[in-house]
Amino acid sequence: MVCTLCGEEETHTHLFLKSRWVAGIWASIKFRLHIVSDPVDILSLSSDWRHNAVSCQQKMEWDIWACAILWCIWFERNARLFTDKKQHFMAVLATANHFASYGLE
Numbered sequence: 001m002v003c004t005l006c007g008e009e010e011t012h013t014h015l016f017l018k019s020r021w022v023a024g025i026w027a028s029i030k031f032r033l034h035i036v037s038d039p040v041d042i043l044s045l046s047s048d049w050r051h052n053a054v055s056c057q058q059k060m061e062w063d064i065w066a067c068a069i070l071w072c073i074w075f076e077r078n079a080r081l082f083t084d085k086k087q088h089f090m091a092v093l094a095t096a097n098h099f100a101s102y103g104l105e
């Protein structure tokens with residue numbers, strides 16, 4: 001299957017973490033959350049980042065952000081696949097920010 005975000009071969013790891021299209025989203029979140037390492041795969045996404053967290057609050061924030069981003073990427077992928085609607089990655093990042101803010105209240 002072809003990645004609807006960038007046109008390369010779609011795998012779980014590619015779609016959610018490695019696609020050129022999602023790179024800006026992850027870069028923005030890493031900067032915002034002061035994370036230096038890139039996520040390696042979906043299964044280790046939370047655990048790798050949580051390993052470096054300094055507090056339970058920070059671990060919780062990172063988990064919420066990871067879930068919000070993954071969900072928004074999946075939504076954008078399906079919107080492109082099934083409705084041919086496309087958003088800029090900054091719009092998807094804004095949506096993830098909106099969802100994450102509910103979890104962080």
Ligand SMILES: [Zn+2]
Binds near residue numbers: 019
């Ligand atoms: Zn891609």
